[in-house]
Amino acid sequence: MKEKIIPIGIVGYFLLMVALIGVLGWYWQNFQKTPVQPIEFPHNVHVGKLKLDCQFCHKFPSKSKFATVPSVKLCVDCHKTAATDRPEVKKLLKYWEDQVPIEWLKVYSFRKNANVNFSHKPHIRAGVDCSTCHGRVDQMITARKTRNINMGFCVSCHRQERAPTDCWTCHK
Amino acid sequence: MIIWDALISQPRADHLIIAKYIVIVLSLFFFPYISILFGSLLYALGLNVKGRADHNPLEIRLSADIMTTFGGGLGRGFFLGILPLMVIGVAFAQILYDSDFNVVLHFGTILVLATLGIIFSFFARNYALEIEAKEKLFRITATLAIVFLFLTIYGFVATTSLMYYPGKWATMKTGLPTLFSAIVFVRLLWALTFSLGLTAVAMLFFFFIWGDGLDFGSDDYKRFVRYFVAGNAFLFTLLQPLFVVWDLYIFPEIGKTAAVYNLSAGFVLLLMLCGIFLYQVIIKQNERLGSAVFPLYILGVLLFFISDHAGRETAYQEHTNYLLAQAEQLKQQQAMEAAPAAEEAVSKMELGKQIYNIRCAACHAFDRKVVGPPHFDVLPKYVDKKEELVKFILSPVRVNPEYPPMPSLGLQPHEAEAVAEYLLEEFQRQKQASGQQ
Numbered sequence: 001m002k003e004k005i006i007p008i009g010i011v012g013y014f015l016l017m018v019a020l021i022g023v024l025g026w027y028w029q030n031f032q033k034t035p036v037q038p039i040e041f042p043h044n045v046h047v048g049k050l051k052l053d054c055q056f057c058h059k060f061p062s063k064s065k066f067a068t069v070p071s072v073k074l075c076v077d078c079h080k081t082a083a084t085d086r087p088e089v090k091k092l093l094k095y096w097e098d099q100v101p102i103e104w105l106k107v108y109s110f111r112k113n114a115n116v117n118f119s120h121k122p123h124i125r126a127g128v129d130c131s132t133c134h135g136r137v138d139q140m141i142t143a144r145k146t147r148n149i150n151m152g153f154c155v156s157c158h159r160q161e162r163a164p165t166d167c168w169t170c171h172k
Numbered sequence: 173m174i175i176w177d178a179l180i181s182q183p184r185a186d187h188l189i190i191a192k193y194i195v196i197v198l199s200l201f202f203f204p205y206i207s208i209l210f211g212s213l214l215y216a217l218g219l220n221v222k223g224r225a226d227h228n229p230l231e232i233r234l235s236a237d238i239m240t241t242f243g244g245g246l247g248r249g250f251f252l253g254i255l256p257l258m259v260i261g262v263a264f265a266q267i268l269y270d271s272d273f274n275v276v277l278h279f280g281t282i283l284v285l286a287t288l289g290i291i292f293s294f295f296a297r298n299y300a301l302e303i304e305a306k307e308k309l310f311r312i313t314a315t316l317a318i319v320f321l322f323l324t325i326y327g328f329v330a331t332t333s334l335m336y337y338p339g340k341w342a343t344m345k346t347g348l349p350t351l352f353s354a355i356v357f358v359r360l361l362w363a364l365t366f367s368l369g370l371t372a373v374a375m376l377f378f379f380f381i382w383g384d385g386l387d388f389g390s391d392d393y394k395r396f397v398r399y400f401v402a403g404n405a406f407l408f409t410l411l412q413p414l415f416v417v418w419d420l421y422i423f424p425e426i427g428k429t430a431a432v433y434n435l436s437a438g439f440v441l442l443l444m445l446c447g448i449f450l451y452q453v454i455i456k457q458n459e460r461l462g463s464a465v466f467p468l469y470i471l472g473v474l475l476f477f478i479s480d481h482a483g484r485e486t487a488y489q490e491h492t493n494y495l496l497a498q499a500e501q502l503k504q505q506q507a508m509e510a511a512p513a514a515e516e517a518v519s520k521m522e523l524g525k526q527i528y529n530i531r532c533a534a535c536h537a538f539d540r541k542v543v544g545p546p547h548f549d550v551l552p553k554y555v556d557k558k559e560e561l562v563k564f565i566l567s568p569v570r571v572n573p574e575y576p577p578m579p580s581l582g583l584q585p586h587e588a589e590a591v592a593e594y595l596l597e598e599f600q601r602q603k604q605a606s607g608q609q
């Protein structure tokens with residue numbers, strides 16, 4: 001009996017480890033992975049090469065809580081003539097023709113139960129560069145998470161910049 | 173530094189691909205070699221000390237046999253340790269070219285530590301051959317070699333882990349804070365268990381399976397060696413998956429990719445096969461059952477390095493994008509330099525035309541509205557006011573609410589001036605042409 005139990009135990013132990021890797025992978029795939037966007041928008045071309053300011057497309061970070069995604073019209077204003085032969089631009093024009101909104105997926109979000117009341121406005125007005133939280137978007141194709149925006153990240157920056165660190169500042 | 177700068181040039185796209193494979197393939201020489209060297213010294217020194225304390229001749233004999241078989245030869249140390257490490261350093265210098273990551277400092281430090289470790293292990297091996305007369309010297313040199321090889325492994329693990337955090341490259345130039353981070357701690361624990369496991373597996377292979385194997389002389393000694401190597405190999409094979417899972421748990425988000433999980437799972441499955449074989453060796457007292465374990469370990473470490481590189485590559489993807497853009501720019505520049513001399517002399521007007529066609533023509537035309545207004549509508553106010561037009565091109569402001577705002581194009585002042593000159597010249601030419609019609 002012992003001859004069988006130990007080999008089964010060894011195999012079970014290793015398979016348990018493989019299963020744990022599977023669970024970690026599944027969690028990452030479903031909760032942490034940067035989503036695949038409906039259009040592969042090349043930030044490196046628009047921000048890196050053409051040097052467009054972030055707020056040319058994301059209009060409202062200095063005025064509201066949200067940076068907001070650009071309207072399809074703003075994209076089409078240029079792309080009804082620019083780079084119309086590119087497959088991703090064709091996708092964009094199809095959305096415009098069909099008058100269907102593009103369902104962009106959020107890259108950064110806070111856990112609901114964290115009760116974070118984040119607003120872009122005070123950060124932009126204080127002169128925080130977008131790359132502080134969002135990384136080198138000018139070198140990315142589609143935007144992806146490069147920082148884990150957790151409480152440690154926020155609080156260390158608030159302390160460094162002498163911004164308020166009272167709980168009430170972020171959690172409301 | 174001057175030699176280094178001459179050696180490392182701006183990488184092309186194909187250089188980056190070659191550098192990636194160099195890192196994976198040469199790590200497969202460097203890391204297992206250093207691991208076996210470290211592990212063999214640790215086993216040999218431990219057995220020697222314990223053997224003297226217990227008055228156990230079998231332990232003392234095994235210590236000497238380990239040193240004779242695996243102890244450092246200088247030639248072997250250079251070709252399997254130093255040379256691959258130097259080439260890995262050059263490959264990383266290409267991959268991380270023009271970044272804040274201090275490749276010279278990191279790989280230079282590891283190189284010094286590895287060289288000292290290999291030199292001391294060479295002396296330790298020579299003293300082990302005359303162990304009765306030079307036991308004290310053996311212990312001193314073996315201890316020094318162990319310390320330097322431990323620091324080599326620590327440094328290599330910390331350096332490759334720091335690559336996962338591009339945001340910290342500028343502030344962690346010395347790399348010292350990285351040594352005390354959680355990910356380096358976990359990876360170091362894995363590297364040490366891997367080192368001791370791989371050394372034991374290598375002993376099983378080279379003492380029992382490869383060629384004539386070791387001349388054991390007595391069955392007692394053979395049995396002792398079998399239990400020692402198979403037992404240690406089994407124990408450290410069992411421990412490794414714990415650190416692999418722990419590493420994935422704290423793995424930086426920026427480096428996560430499906431390949432990291434899949435290849436890590438593959439690595440653990442290979443360790444499982446090794447564990448089953450090693451258990452059979454212990455139970456059935458038949459070392460031949462373990463003949464596949466050494467190749468499986470090497471295959472496993474290959475999977476680990478591919479997985480590790482896939483994660484690192486994802487982490488510094490933005491830097492790679494930057495290098496690819498720079499490479500493209502360099503290619504265009506070289507093409508221009510290679511062009512005939514007549515084409516080289518691009519006049520200011522031609523420069524303006526070129527920039528206009530690339531950067532402006534997508535949104536503007538002279539005679540019709542595209543995205544922005546027709547030039548015929550807006551240029552008359554800039555006739556004889558070139559400076560104002562240059563100023564507008566450099567920092568555009570919204571003038572007519574009927575049109576979307578013009579973005580800043582990020583042109584250099586001389587480029588904006590060339591565009592303004594071209595626009596005003598072309599405006600006059602087209603106006604005259606339409607007047608003549």
